[in-house]
Amino acid sequence: MAGTMLQPLYKSLASLEPEPQLIDYASARAGFSWAAARAELAGLPDGGLNIAWEAVDRQVNEGRGDALALIWLGKTGERREISYAELARASNRFANLLERSGLGKGDRVCVLAGRVPELLVTALGSLKAGAVFCPLFSAFGPDPIRVRLAKSQARLLVTTALLYQRKVQALRGDLPELERVLLTDGGGETGADSFHALLEAEADHRPAPRTRPEDSALLHFTSGTTGTPKGALHVHEAVVAHRLTGRLVLDLRPGDRYWCTADPGWVTGVSYGIIAPLANGATLVMDEAEFDARRWYAILERERVNVWYTAPTAVRMLMKAGADAARSHDFGALRFMASVGEPLNPEGVLWAQAVFGQPFHDTWWQTETGAIMIANYRSQEVRPGSMGRPLPGIEAAIVRRRPDGGADRLGPDQEGELALRAAWPSLFRAYLHDEARYRQCFADGWYLSGDLATHDADGYFWFVGRSDDVIKTSGHLIGPFEVESALLEHPAVAEAGVIGIPDPVAGEIIKAFVALKPDHAPSERLRKELIGFARTRLGPAVAPRELDFVDDLPKTRSGKIMRRLLRARELGLPAGDLSTLEGADEANA
Numbered sequence: 001m002a003g004t005m006l007q008p009l010y011k012s013l014a015s016l017e018p019e020p021q022l023i024d025y026a027s028a029r030a031g032f033s034w035a036a037a038r039a040e041l042a043g044l045p046d047g048g049l050n051i052a053w054e055a056v057d058r059q060v061n062e063g064r065g066d067a068l069a070l071i072w073l074g075k076t077g078e079r080r081e082i083s084y085a086e087l088a089r090a091s092n093r094f095a096n097l098l099e100r101s102g103l104g105k106g107d108r109v110c111v112l113a114g115r116v117p118e119l120l121v122t123a124l125g126s127l128k129a130g131a132v133f134c135p136l137f138s139a140f141g142p143d144p145i146r147v148r149l150a151k152s153q154a155r156l157l158v159t160t161a162l163l164y165q166r167k168v169q170a171l172r173g174d175l176p177e178l179e180r181v182l183l184t185d186g187g188g189e190t191g192a193d194s195f196h197a198l199l200e201a202e203a204d205h206r207p208a209p210r211t212r213p214e215d216s217a218l219l220h221f222t223s224g225t226t227g228t229p230k231g232a233l234h235v236h237e238a239v240v241a242h243r244l245t246g247r248l249v250l251d252l253r254p255g256d257r258y259w260c261t262a263d264p265g266w267v268t269g270v271s272y273g274i275i276a277p278l279a280n281g282a283t284l285v286m287d288e289a290e291f292d293a294r295r296w297y298a299i300l301e302r303e304r305v306n307v308w309y310t311a312p313t314a315v316r317m318l319m320k321a322g323a324d325a326a327r328s329h330d331f332g333a334l335r336f337m338a339s340v341g342e343p344l345n346p347e348g349v350l351w352a353q354a355v356f357g358q359p360f361h362d363t364w365w366q367t368e369t370g371a372i373m374i375a376n377y378r379s380q381e382v383r384p385g386s387m388g389r390p391l392p393g394i395e396a397a398i399v400r401r402r403p404d405g406g407a408d409r410l411g412p413d414q415e416g417e418l419a420l421r422a423a424w425p426s427l428f429r430a431y432l433h434d435e436a437r438y439r440q441c442f443a444d445g446w447y448l449s450g451d452l453a454t455h456d457a458d459g460y461f462w463f464v465g466r467s468d469d470v471i472k473t474s475g476h477l478i479g480p481f482e483v484e485s486a487l488l489e490h491p492a493v494a495e496a497g498v499i500g501i502p503d504p505v506a507g508e509i510i511k512a513f514v515a516l517k518p519d520h521a522p523s524e525r526l527r528k529e530l531i532g533f534a535r536t537r538l539g540p541a542v543a544p545r546e547l548d549f550v551d552d553l554p555k556t557r558s559g560k561i562m563r564r565l566l567r568a569r570e571l572g573l574p575a576g577d578l579s580t581l582e583g584a585d586e587a588n589a
């Protein structure tokens with residue numbers, strides 16, 4: 001990808017905007033220490049640390065209790081405001097309830113709900129009580145729910161009456177460890193209690209938490225893009241990295257209106273949908289409704305969103321909806337826009353520049369890393385197609401694993417596995433019930449990400465592909481992202497997924513699956529045109545040899561293209577773990 005360097009993009013900084021939180025990258029790196037980042041936190045007596053305390057109570061204790069922690073937008077037009085003081089009290093009640101129920105240190109509390117305020121209260125209250133918070137995506141069907149509840153050994157679940165009746169009630173017999181179920185909007189159901197009635201009965205104050213930095217805090221299941229989802233365990237110390245990246249990367253400051261569109265069922269929706277913004281005193285905007293381009297533009301304008309964190313799949317959907325939908329809106333409050341989860345196609349960065357007058361800033365991280373590791377910063381040039389540069393405090397490199405279990409560092413423009421020097425505060429501490437797999441992630445002091453990338457001489461990292469998705473054709477190693485991005489530059493293409501299929505001569509040949517924009521229809525002519533278009537951009541060795549039109553690409557519920565499923569379907573192989581496939585179990589959702 002380093003070859004596709006386009007013009008650097010800057011946002012023209014309006015004079016009223018505050019200076020970026022990170023101005024000089026080189027000196028921020030040189031002068032960085034994790035101890036200093038840690039010292040920015042309030043902390044607890046005797047060296048204790050608690051994520052929820054840093055996120056909420058700290059703000060209240062420092063005089064920001066009346067500031068808004070949350071603006072909640074309901075599906076049906078409702079709008080609620082919740083202050084930091086109210087959130088502190090509600091989460092105290094939840095923590096008190098857990099204690100009264102005999103739950104505490106290390107016990108798992110799961111949530112299965114849409115984007116509702118009770119989710120925040122449960123997350124923060126669980127953390128205060130020393131329990132481990134584990135979100136489950138609300139559109140999961142009964143089977144993925146059962147597997148995750150069983151794997152996490154959840155003792156308590158917060159959900160809604162509808163989700164309980166449809167998906168959980170029948171599983172209770174298989175889940176002996178699940179003692180209690182609380183319903184955010186009911187309570188008459190067999191085996192479940194009312195969340196609100198129980199919280200009402202609890203005191204809204206409690207002593208400071210007693211958690212230690214290395215106590216377990218969060219359990220996140222990965223997206224399942226490459227296989228069966230893994231449970232990654234994080235500790236309270238992670239909040240050092242949440243707060244730091246919220247400030248340095250997302251450029252957050254107290255009072256900012258901040259919208260993270262990720263669902264809290266995934267790591268982004270918790271680390272950056274809840275913790276990082278609250279730990280920086282920002283106001284969360286949380287929208288209960290599903291994606292809708294017009295609704296999103298209206299929210300950005302009406303709520304005067306300053307900082308917006310979204311995903312490439314959403315960017316592609318906005319592009320598909322057309323620039324007209326955005327035209328009548330005033331995005332004057334928007335100061336910073338960022339994206340995560342998948343490679344951000346250069347086309348998306350450039351489109352944003354035209355529609356919003358500023359680029360999306362790509363950021364890279366994983367469930368395992370717990371926080372943003374590589375980013376494009378507000379004060380720096382954006383190189384479209386690049387993930388940016390490592391966070392101050394993070395050493396990133398491209399390495400090649402050796403057969404003896406070690407890892408060798410590679411130089412600029414050499415393709416290899418993206419690795420990070422261990423350790424940092426938000427690095428995961430375990431894969432649940434899979435110590436061997438956890439150990440395989442480390443070599444010679446590096447954490448190995450499983451993603452392939454390169455870096456250029458200026459230290460910008462360029463994503464190539466997941467090691468599982470990379471295509472080997474006629475002696476070349478090709479990342480699907482590069483091919484997909486080239487196809488996306490064609491005006492008819494809305495989305496593209498690219499895989500390798502076995503070929504006796506070339507090893508693998510490249511095949512593309514393309515979904516068209518609404519006003520374009522598949523035809524043999526267009527198929528040839530797209531292959532030709534890719535050839536002129538990429539050269540014959542890298543361009544797809546075959547191309548099929550599809551209505552939609554298979555995606556994970558967090559919006560990532562599932563290339564392994566495209567491959568399995570193409571080759572008639574078993575589909576593998578489909579628990580996180582978007583649209584699966586929709587009848588039950």
Ligand code: ATP
Pocket residue numbers: 222223224225226227228229230267339340341342343344362363364365366367368387449450451463466558560
């Ligand atoms: P699983 O590990 O179960 O296969 P997953 O890796 O998709 O699922 P997550 O932890 O949610 O689960 O996603 C992290 C991965 O997402 C990264 O390893 C990377 O492949 C991809 N990713 C995230 N951000 C970016 C980015 N900015 N550019 C390219 N890829 C990204």
Ligand code: MG
Pocket residue numbers: 222366
């Ligand atoms: Mg992964």
